[in-house]
Amino acid sequence: MMLPRQPSSPDASEAPGRGARPAEDRGRMIRRRALTLLTIVLLIGIPAGYLVISANQSRDSGKDKEAKYSATGLTIGWPSKVQRRLYQIPIPAGSRSVAYYETNNYKVSRLYAQFVTSNKGLGTFLKNIDRTASDLKKNDLAISDRDQQVAGWNFTGPGPWYGLTHGQQDPSPTQTVVVNRSNPDHPMVYVVSTTHP
Template sequence: MSSPPLRKPSRWVQWTVVPLLILVPIFYVIISAEQSRDGGEQKQKQAAATTLTYLWPTKVQRRIYEVPIPARSRPVAYLETNNWAASSLYVQFTTSQGGLDTFLAQVGSSRAALRDGAVTVSRKQARTVRWAFDSGQHWAGVRLEQHGDKPDHDITVDLSSPDAPVVYVVSTMDFG
């Protein structure tokens, strides 16, 4: 027994389905190419940055450099620098007292470890991002050195406004 002949699809189906089968992949390719191009331009801008960018660092950057910025911190700014010997992430943010305590706990420190009057960010590091640690502010800082492939942290906090401490962090990974 032979099977019945296949029924030819109606004209409207041919005129609708066939163009869709062609156009949908074309639009997908165009949109993907545009997104890819935009992503590359954004990465180039970030790599070429020489001053702080007033955005949150990416989750990947925060994880690699172990800089857990507390929720509701504003404004947040960062700069990443790289060379053959080291990579550094410079981060500045304003937070609350609770946010400061949370941040310090997450990097393995506490408010008690902050040395009153200490600016632990070096002059060279400060010049890189144009931070000025003037003598009229209430500074406190701590340097956290870690072993192995973990980053070191230079943390300086401006406690002049107790309800809104400003945190300056330089997280450095040495390759030497």
């Protein structure tokens, strides 16, 4: 004869109330939510703040950069081949006292250059910008006062002075040229080439 099966005693793991999370008191819940909120604010707010600062700096960087470089004046040496090609300033071989300075912003880019050359070199330079010596006009200080100030040039010394403007349609640069002929055999040439990117 089979005896009825006795119900087994509840397993310890199935005991009611075991493993259940006790109810959280109100103070602890408020602290936990405040900590979660603070974490979210830090994770989102700090990067967003950096983006705003970066955007402001980028917006002003063109003006700041031009002002900063304007204070430094010309750099002694030759502009790079890329700069000479871009701004169409073909400084003749054998030139000396070469110096340059470049400014850029989102509206306009300029390359300032100066060099001493021979009369033949001056003729070559003018030919390469589609001009001749006859295009130079006496006492024409074609380079503006603003550009003179930026480059640190002063065209009040002994002359005679000659100048010209070679205007071209965008995106080709416009060159303004001033030549000091105080030394008849070795003219000093000043050029500003302006482009509008």
